[in-house]
Amino acid sequence: MIGSLRGKVLRIDGVTALIEVSSGVGYEVDMPVSSLSELKIDAPCFVYIHHVVREDAQVLFGFSTITQRSLFRALIKVNGVGPKMALAVLSTFSVDEFVSSVLQEKASSLEQIPGVGKKTASRLVVELKDTLKNFANDSGQSLQSKQGDVSSSDDRFSDAVAAMTALGYKENDSVKYVKLVLKEEPSLSTQQIIVKALSVISKGGR
Template structure:
């Protein structure tokens, strides 16, 4: 089991990074909430990871903090929720937001996530309601200024620019990271707002009759 990865960030894009550690390059799938916490390429990065093994693929998933990783591990235990859907959920909601949805029984927020229908949302609320207690001591309400258990205080993450936010929004809508990146690059012009980027990218991605 690979539980933590520390190395140099070689490449990054919403959905995946390449990290070099001890001479090896690790391709790591990430939710876009983690993407916003990444340093610049060429700098050191630490990811909390989960190594998933299937008959047809071995995949490494990475997260900015241990809470997100541990929540991911609980999500994939829910019937019908695989690693890809779990990453999609954590791309639309960070761990704190997801836990608050479960505690408040807010199914409407969950069904807005790609791949989550009404039945899946209801199953998540039921199953995760019994399981989030396993995260006791890690979840910290917003605004307290505290950090996750086992974490050291860090500088505030770099704020994403409009293009990164637009790409993340497209991914949250269900588009593949590569599709979102290409669409934003096609329409991006200096000074464009996130909203204009998203609007123009969607027009470019949806063929007209």
Template sequence: MIGRLRGTLIEKQPPYLLLDVNGVGYELQAPMTTFYRLPAMGAEVILHTHLSITENLHQLFGFADQRDRSLFRTLIKVNGVGPKLAVAILSGMEADDIARCVRDNNVKALTKVPGIGAKTAERLVIELRDRLKNWDMPHNDLLAHNEIKQIVSDNDTYAEAESALVALGYKPVEAAKMISAASKQKPDAKSEELIRLALRSMASS
């Protein structure tokens, strides 16, 4: 089992990233909450990983911290939630916000995530309630407990941000509207922050 990788970040295109570990390139899928915390291209990064093996597919998932990986592993135990949907859920919300929604029975907030309908959201709340009862909540603001690193220098910031949202399951028109609204909040924001602002707005609406 591959549980942790330390290497050089050489490619990133949400939800995929490529890590060079002693000359071996590891392709991983990661939620946006991990992409927010990635260093600049060419820098060293440490990721906690989960290897998913099925009959026809081997997939490696990477997370910035062990809490996110722990919640990912809890999510995929829920009936009807596979790795792809678990990544989408962790992309739309921070791990602590998901735990808060479960504790507060906030089904509506969970349905803001692409791919999560009312029935799936209700199932998440029911099945995760006991599994997350010992989840330690931080004392600071749940939506801002990690410093967001602005690392994208691509000139086509809006297009990159919209592309990332489409990859997460949002429709192109919807993604464009979300990024447009986010850019009005902070016109000089990099793509990672635009995505964060857009997802935060969806979660709170």
């Protein structure tokens, strides 16, 4: 499965970016407006990918941060919410704004999302409230804020998080522990980061 792409933006059509990777292959990636706005034609880019394999097609969804991708994955698990609506959510709200609205049970504010009516807005709050608590720390800040000085385009950071999730750890937990390790020892290699992160988890996250 494709987890990320690094390359050059060839063109943007609507909500789809064509990204050429180093091998010369171009991938069409559907993205929320908030992520597309950060791309520039003929400029290098890095995006996290959610790869969907269907009987009749393979579809790539791209995001500028790993937290956006985590929220997208949580959204498409909600009954009646598909990828198109999940992209609409991320195009309308930042991760922080959406998480805050759900945790505060402000269903009415979610009705501004295209395609979301009163019933769907209420369903989003009910089905995501417990899940999205994992996106917030004690002060109500999302993991997007907690990444701090660790760049989402850092190869070691993204590779370590990808490895952790492949081992079965939740993506938001992987971000948390990898960031913690890098904050304490910023010069570690990817393998060393993973080993340290697993050690922290085995000790109860301390």
